[in-house]
Amino acid sequence: MASACGILGNGSKTVKIHHLIKAPENTPESVSFRESWDANRPVTVYKTPENLPDGTPCTAATVILRSKGCAWWWKSGCTFCGYFNDVRDDVTAEEMFSQWDFAKKSTNQFEGCKMVKVYTSGTFFEDRENPPEWQETVLRETYALGLHLVIEAQAQMCTPEKIKWVSERHPGCTVAIGLEAYDDRVLRFHVNKGFTTKQWHKAIEMLRENNLRVKTYLIFKPPFMSEGDALTHTTDWLLAVAPYSDEVSVNPMNIQKRTVVDRIFRNREYRPPWLWSLVEMIERSSDKLEKLDCRVIVHPTAGGKIRGSHNCGKCDSDVVSAIERYSVSGDVMEFSNLECSCKSHWKAEIENDTSLPLPLGFGTFRRGSVLDIVRAP
Numbered sequence: 199m200a201s202a203c204g205i206l207g208n209g210s211k212t213v214k215i216h217h218l219i220k221a222p223e224n225t226p227e228s229v230s231f232r233e234s235w236d237a238n239r240p241v242t243v244y245k246t247p248e249n250l251p252d253g254t255p256c257t258a259a260t261v262i263l264r265s266k267g268c269a270w271w272w273k274s275g276c277t278f279c280g281y282f283n284d285v286r287d288d289v290t291a292e293e294m295f296s297q298w299d300f301a302k303k304s305t306n307q308f309e310g311c312k313m314v315k316v317y318t319s320g321t322f323f324e325d326r327e328n329p330p331e332w333q334e335t336v337l338r339e340t341y342a343l344g345l346h347l348v349i350e351a352q353a354q355m356c357t358p359e360k361i362k363w364v365s366e367r368h369p370g371c372t373v374a375i376g377l378e379a380y381d382d383r384v385l386r387f388h389v390n391k392g393f394t395t396k397q398w399h400k401a402i403e404m405l406r407e408n409n410l411r412v413k414t415y416l417i418f419k420p421p422f423m424s425e426g427d428a429l430t431h432t433t434d435w436l437l438a439v440a441p442y443s444d445e446v447s448v449n450p451m452n453i454q455k456r457t458v459v460d461r462i463f464r465n466r467e468y469r470p471p472w473l474w475s476l477v478e479m480i481e482r483s484s485d486k487l488e489k490l491d492c493r494v495i496v497h498p499t500a501g502g503k504i505r506g507s508h509n510c511g512k513c514d515s516d517v518v519s520a521i522e523r524y525s526v527s528g529d530v531m532e533f534s535n536l537e538c539s540c541k542s543h544w545k546a547e548i549e550n551d552t553s554l555p556l557p558l559g560f561g562t563f564r565r566g567s568v569l570d571i572v573r574a575p
């Protein structure tokens with residue numbers, strides 16, 4: 199009996215792997231760190247060059263609010279998402295209004311901007327995350343100011359009533375959904391996304407029915423995937439989701455603190471994607487993408503840094519700039535003059551990943567000697 203108890207547990211509540219991995223967020227230091235944020239101020243407000251839906255260049259303001267955070271994250275959460283580091287689960291409706299006022303004041307009512315991205319580290323129109331009266335104010339005010347609004351959502355939070363409600367308050371706005379991967383197994387086992395491709399299709403149908411714009415995020419190189427597989431799969435996913443989207447943004451993995459990906463990265467079991475892989479993905483898909491009415495953006499957050507998509511260190515800034523330029527021009531000629539000795543290293547890794555039976559890949563960031571990894575059963 200005693201040994202059976204040893205195997206079956208001692209009767210106390212089971213601990214999910216998610217709680218073990220994300221335990222740091224519950225430490226007193228982590229809680230006091232989060233609670234040290236001023237809940238009357240947004241995380242950040244900044245302006246960037248952007249394109250309006252019709253392609254006209256404009257200035258966009260991005261407002262990232264210190265919200266209660268993503269309901270899915272508090273329940274389980276995506277393996278790479280570190281947004282919880284910036285949220286406060288005790289934020290009040292009043293504080294959300296003060297944050298919004300601060301954003302308007304600091305930009306002088308979004309002076310010079312034609313677009314505003316309002317990000318809440320979760321689903322904008324999820325009532326458990328953000329007070330409905332606050333959602334309503336943001337939707338109506340941005341519409342009255344003539345700004346194109348971009349908000350984010352999880353697919354399963356899109357209900358016919360909510361999407362209709364949003365479209366009545368800000369017709370034609372863009373809803374960005376972090377699909378990450380167009381593959382249900384990857385969504386479940388690599389990303390822990392909390393919804394399926396079927397739910398995503400349903401959500402975008404609802405958005406279309408209400409004349410809202412669809413933006414889709416994909417992640418390049420989710421955890422537990424080799425570089426070679428990431429290149430093959432993300433290229434396929436990009437081509438599969440582009441016909442359904444007005445815009446696709448491919449986000450190369452960057453390591454956010456205290457996430458599952460952070461753990462395996464610190465164990466030297468994960469390397470963020472090579473910048474060469476992003477260039478290759480764009481070059482492989484560009485012919486087909488050209489025929490579609492879909493803008494493709496690749497933005498290497500922390501590009502060139504060790505926690506972001508990177509190459510050898512010497513060529514990183516040139517390759518990052520070329521990728522950024524491509525996101526504006528959509529022209530693959532941006533990559534024509536890029537060369538570096540590290541490219542052959544990257545190429546060998548891709549070839550090995552796609553020809554040898556190593557599910558986690560051949561990357562130099564795998565622990566142990568290469569020979570042992572190859573010999574491992």
Ligand code: SF4
Binds near residue numbers: 268280319352
């Ligand atoms: S759905 Fe979005 S905000 Fe929520 S855990 Fe996943 S990536 Fe983070």
Ligand SMILES: [Zn+2]
Binds near residue numbers: 509
């Ligand atoms: Zn290089």
